Amino acid sequence: MTANEDQEMELEALRxxxxxxxxxxxxxxxSFQFRIGELEDSRAFMLDVSWPEAYPESAPQMSLDGFFNNRIAPETKQLILTRLEEQAESNLGTAMMYTLFEWAKDNxxxxxxxxxPVSNAVTAISDNNNMTSNAPAAGKKREKKEQLSKSQKRRITSRTDNKGELPRGWDWVDVVKVYRLLHLPSPPIFDR
Incomplete structure (x- = not known):
């Protein structure tokens, strides 16, 4: 069998x-991609594999350069590729994609x-900003403050003291109104 016939048979088997x-x-x-692990798993990685013309007599080309793998440190990527290349060398001359994928899943x-996990530049910058200020982390939405008109602001400041608190007894008028509506005698503080 030629390399192309072997490739066609393996492609049918993979499909x-x-x-x-x-x-x-x-x-x-x-050319194939195979994800090892679940999407939510921080230890998951995406293996990119392509067959050279002489495959399976020569090893497939493997890469972890995809965007999915950005959070993996270069040393870890190199370790994974080295171990996978060792497996590929031991399986030269045979259809090995299924074997490589399953070996990677098992190991x-x-x-x-x-x-x-490696943080990217955007996360690192926002983390540095969070250390120096109370700015919210990237990815979290900041709460919008309610925008008040000038007249609303004036009313609030005219009712409150310099600390933004209402003066003592500000709601006494309402208490008197409630007593009158219920036909009760006025509260004891007003009986003087």
């Missing part, structure tokens, strides 16, 4: 195995053992 699997994506007949915890 049938991963049909409907959201982790597997076929970009072209020689995800070992591969991501030293994983510390």
């Amino acid at each position: 049938s195995i991963y049909e409907g699997d959201e982790c597997f994506k076929e970009n072209s007949s020689v 995800q915890l070992d591969l991501m053992e030293n994983h510390q």
